Amino acid sequence: MPESCRPQTIPVPRRPWTLDRRRALPYIGVDDAASLLVAFSGRHGGVSRGPCGGANMAWQVGDDDRAVAANRRLLLEEVAGSGRPPRLITVTQVHGDRVMTVESRRGCDPGVWRHLEADGLITREPGPCLGILTADCFPVLLAAGENAGVGAVHAGWRGVVRGIVPRAIEKLAVLAGVRPAAMRMFIGPGIRRCCFEVGEEVPAALERACPALDVATIWWPGPRPGYGYLDLPAAICRQAQGAGVQVEHIADCGLCTADGDFFFSYRRDHGITGRQIGVIGLRAG
Numbered sequence: 001m002p003e004s005c006r007p008q009t010i011p012v013p014r015r016p017w018t019l020d021r022r023r024a025l026p027y028i029g030v031d032d033a034a035s036l037l038v039a040f041s042g043r044h045g046g047v048s049r050g051p052c053g054g055a056n057m058a059w060q061v062g063d064d065d066r067a068v069a070a071n072r073r074l075l076l077e078e079v080a081g082s083g084r085p086p087r088l089i090t091v092t093q094v095h096g097d098r099v100m101t102v103e104s105r106r107g108c109d110p111g112v113w114r115h116l117e118a119d120g121l122i123t124r125e126p127g128p129c130l131g132i133l134t135a136d137c138f139p140v141l142l143a144a145g146e147n148a149g150v151g152a153v154h155a156g157w158r159g160v161v162r163g164i165v166p167r168a169i170e171k172l173a174v175l176a177g178v179r180p181a182a183m184r185m186f187i188g189p190g191i192r193r194c195c196f197e198v199g200e201e202v203p204a205a206l207e208r209a210c211p212a213l214d215v216a217t218i219w220w221p222g223p224r225p226g227y228g229y230l231d232l233p234a235a236i237c238r239q240a241q242g243a244g245v246q247v248e249h250i251a252d253c254g255l256c257t258a259d260g261d262f263f264f265s266y267r268r269d270h271g272i273t274g275r276q277i278g279v280i281g282l283r284a285g
């Protein structure tokens with residue numbers, strides 16, 4: 001392995017990240033985005049039982065829908081503080097490159113959105129929070145200028161090959177009327193190079209799709225023939241910079257979902273597990 005796994009308890013990430021373990025549902029937040037709601041949940045807190053035990057945020061992974069609704073409500077109450085909890089928009093994620101716009105014209109009913117297939121959401125509406133469900137893939141959140149718009153992207157390696165991150169950046173720039181250079185990007189917890197062993201076909205697909213990516217700097221051969229370790233957030237950062245996002249505007253929490261027990265991890269839990277969520281929204285009022 002190119003570097004050793006982190007210890008069993010995750011460290012408190014450095015600024016701008018925050019983590020208050022005493023909360024009923026602890027989440028990773030940012031401390032310098034007053035006009036934004038930004039949060040990445042883990043598996044601690046919550047009311048789910050069984051393999052999804054804790055704070056599972058996803059429907060259709062074998063959990064009780066009432067438990068999922070309670071977990072989502074608990075997170076939104078924690079994130080909103082004294083204000084009214086916002087609505088949470090999630091979609092059916094399919095590892096594609098479709099980015100949809102949440103707008104009042106189309107309706108902001110979470111019950112309608114949850115059945116639509118997409119892997120990216122953008123909006124300039126204050127109020128609704130956009131959510132991305134993950135258990136090793138990366139939730140990537142975007143904020144355009146001061147209150148101009150936000151975006152949320154499901155970035156697994158298949159979505160990265162399809163270019164979903166630059167696509168969301170470009171669509172959000174048009175919607176919000178700001179240049180990508182004025183955007184901030186937050187990279188949440190996901191499986192990192194310490195734990196993300198993949199076959200050679202994955203870096204090969206990345207290289208074909210993004211010739212500008214220097215694959216030798218994001219993939220290292222491992223001891224197993226034909227396999228190696230992939231630094232997916234590094235690829236996400238390079239693609240975002242290629243789309244015009246400034247490197248100093250990218251904040252990566254640096255946490256690996258497969259280390260310790262703070263997060264759900266599809267790989268560590270052999271596919272039977274819940275999902276955490278990354279949420280972003282413009283504060284209403």
Ligand SMILES: [Zn+2]
Pocket residue numbers: 005006191192193194195196256257258259
């Ligand atoms: Zn790891």
